[in-house]
Amino acid sequence: MNTRHLSRASRRAILARILGWSTPIALLATFLFFAASVPYFATLSTFLELLNQTVVLGILALAFLFVHVSGGFDISIGATCSFAGVIAALIFRQSGGTAEAILAGLGVGVLIGIINAFLCGIVKIEPILATLSIMFVVQGIELMITKASGLYPRMPSGFLFLGRGSVFHVPFSVIVLLALALLSRFILRRTRFGANLYATGGNRETARACGINVRALSMSSYVVSGILASFAGIMLTSRLGSAQTMAGEGYLLYAIGAVFLSTTMFGVGQSNVEGSILGAVFMMTISTGLTMANIWWYWQYVVTGLLLLLAVMATSLRRRLSAGL
């Protein structure tokens, strides 16, 4: 009898372990699948293009990660991303320089982040609702400014280098992403701030009992996500060379998916930076592969939704299995 109980526990442990690595496995499998069935997929140029696209998504995933880790939810990052790009384009239209445009874009991100922080921390609205409403408001303002078309000001080459330049054949944007990822990883893993964020997300009351200023912490996480989201918007605008309305919205769901997927990476079980980046790569791989295979973009909606669902199911299942031990 005792042995049977043990083996059920160990069966669960094994399943939990496998689920913990499910995403890298899935990523590898997907990559191989596309490489085998879609022509030109496994080429260097495709790979570089994939990386380029992943940059914006990766930064957005980092933005979501910070808030998610501390137990919050910021769904306005897509809107902030587009809006920052629009603001930067506006600066260029008034013949402003690269520095001003970047500052303005980041400033907008900080502003939106502060508003989100205020709504969630002081007015104490549910984060989902607060950031959802802010998303609508920001979208509305953006639409009013751009009248639903794109902005195409002349952009200085310094600015364009951000998204389009290369250093020794490595796209500069990828370097930026790596730098941000390393910075985020450092903050989350090796600073007290990061540890407190995880603690707040894990169990808010316990964190508060430990003396962590839970409210200030979660409020600051929204400001961080605002900055990162606007950074993503700047990178996107630089790469496109123009500001497209609602450009960031499409990445929103992928970013959320990437962060959820990160819990099933490397067996960690917690959302983390490496996992999120890899998750972003995964999402982009699917998107690129489907596009190259000439699958109707409509199907991408379906696949994205399914992926997100599966990612969350895997997380949920894994958590239940581990808890049952």
Add this chain to the structure above:
Amino acid sequence: MKTIHKQNFTYRALGSFLLNYGTLLGFVVVFAVFGIMSPRFATLSNFIMGTRQMAILFLMALGATFALVEGGFDLSIGSVVGIAAVLACGLQSSGFGVATAISAALGIAVLIGLVNAVNIVLLGITPFIATISMMFIIQGLELVYSGGRVITRGISDSYRFLGQGWIGPLPLLAIIAISVAVIAYILMSRTKFGRYAYAIGQNRRAVFLSGVSVNTYRMLLYVLAGLMGGIAGVLLGARLGSAPVWAGQKLLLQAYAAAFLGSSFGSEGEFGVMRTLLGAFLIAGLDNGLSMIGYGWYLQQIFLGLVLIMAISVTSLRKT
């Protein structure tokens, strides 16, 4: 002493009155402004015409309300409306009868609600993620089915009558909406089901511990939400005589604004059928008024977002 007490009492009463009904007052003011700026706004015929849009919005908002009552969310109703409309119109276009088309559309809606229910209640996925992924999936399927084209041929007249017909002085849509409102109100306020539903929203654990099958009720609520989306979609297709692809998504924001606006009235901050009806009326009025005075959709979006924030803030502030 007495004077001070009287002052405190007045301030508190005023404050609570403002909190409960301030948003309503705000809207009255806004509508008055609309009436001044555009004389056509404050006419009876405009009002009656407006009830048609309000009816569809109300049905969607009611679906949102069901999910909100149990403490969750259903962001997929926008796409449910879309696919119901597309399916109802598309099947008729392909030669099927009206009854078949409508049944199929409602069936799909209920099915989606069921999938949401299973995901959220049985699998324990956060409502937000569960319904937003469904939203994507359904939107994609709708696009695949319709090919992105608007379906306009082969719609039967009896179907159109649903959305465009009149019974006496009132549009059929308004009558349908009011009937659904009454039924839903009775369901939520006068039956065991309704009472349990609200209780589950307030304190799920307590209800569970008293032996009630919490999962069943929660799942039913999500199925009902899907069903409402389906009805709204069918009627939307009937009203427009065709199925525009993105129709449901735009209404999603309005539907939630209506539901939350409704919850900000009264003293409890709860969601309710009649409150949602009032909310839908106000939001539809806002929509109508803004277009009458020539403001674009973008401004309306900002307005709605602000209304949402305001309504939720009021409710949150009241709870603290």
